Amino acid sequence: VAVREQKIVIAGVGESRVARGGIANTWNLHLEAVERALEDGHVTLADVDGLISCPSTVDDHPRHHVLLAEHLGMPYKRYTDSSRVGGCSSTSAIRDAVMAIRAGLAEVVVISSADTQRSTLRNERATVQMGHYHYHSLDYEAPFGPLVMSLYALIARRWMTEYGWTPEGIAEVAVAQRANAALHPDAQMRAPITIQDVLDSPPISTPLRMLDCSVISDGGAAMVVMTAERARAVGANPVQVLGLGNAYSYYFAWNLPDYTNYLRMLVERSAAAAFEQAGISHAEVDLAFVGDPADFCTPIGLEGMGFAKPGEGLDFVADGRIQVGGALPTNTHGGCLSYAHPGAPGQHLHVIEAVRQLRGECHDRQVANARVAVVHGLAGLLTSHCTVVLGSGDRA
């Protein structure tokens, strides 16, 4: 079978320790994650001829992928680049790896993300200092004092006002994600929380309170992509990339024509392309992942992907439906809200959890008979979207 027609798989995944401070820079986190992903994928650096880096938000470099390759000790490679779409860089990088392999430009591609937002931005002031590193506009935003979370809050306010979404309703997402994280031994936040805990947590930027927002972590994440044939040959336990879709739009979210319909349209188009390519229906999806810088993003993602009607995403996530054991377990590791959010790798960790679920490796939080997972990456205040449909290795 010609390489352009072969199935492409994620053959290995790995993460560094998800740390809570004290990390000097990102390089060692990249190396730890890559080392583990290679081992998991039954390949060595000598087999790798492609590298895609997702640069750190705190120590980026114009030629980040070249520098990373040098740190890894793989100066020679056939394909190399960085994926720069903010939080959905890693999901977008899967697309790039698939294209590179199908085009015959590389055979084994490593994707690596690492960030040290926890260490670099001092703990409790981190939400504030986020602004120092990737503030969208120093001329037209910063002079007015919005935090990064304020820019999310402006979007949350529109959805809540237009569709009657309540603080209690969005808090249910945070509660459900914490319940999932409680089942993961490595999650940063595992103590169960209640809706009242979320409502009682300090305001960050209304309507968002501290527990509505993602945690802040250090960490690295990596995966190895190759053809299904190669994965079989090396004896890996792969997960298939069944479909990909993207929708990119504005830089400044306040330039979106509106915060609800247009934004939902972006999710719809990204997901529709991925579902079509995968040839799957919603009924076939066993579990979902949605980028979750804040809790209200998860219902937007699920609704946009077509799991709920317009405006009804929050009803969909209620009553534990997105918890492990619910109708559509979502972010089963706890997501950026409770598992970890190191920055660039935040949604890479969603992909890793999806792979582990589809391989049946998730113990207490394993979704029974998980065969199809959809991962929706979002970035840039929900202006950029990337959907990936993954299928278990034995799925035809």
Added chain:
Amino acid sequence: MLADRISESGSGRPLPVANEFSAPYWQAAKSHRLVLQKCTRCDTVRYYPRPRCPECCSADVEWTEMTGRGHVYSFTEVWRALAPWFEDKLPLVCAVVELREGVRMITNIDADAADVTIGAEVEVYFDDADENISLPKFHLVDSRSSQESRA
């Protein structure tokens, strides 16, 4: 980086820096006029100042004074200081204001968050930040007129 802007401003306040496309905007703001680029080919008004029309890509512009009126598209009450300068201004109201001319901008509303609603009518005023920069911010139209009647 934001840290550079804070150190550059002297006051510790992050302030904008004019460039070749935005200089007329900031110049007008200095004289308390909200003046934006209007495309002379398709009449689209744009914010923020930039070289080409986002609708038709024309570079031809007429700097046009806005009515300064609009409504709140969305808002948030900010409880953490983006920079130390903001610490004694908290909580502050950040908003997306939609001008009558159709463009949206991030700004501040000089009001208690409890008095702000989506759709509320607002009017521009200028905050003289230093000798070069005046920032366009907004009052609630109703609350301002009631303040005037009290005065």
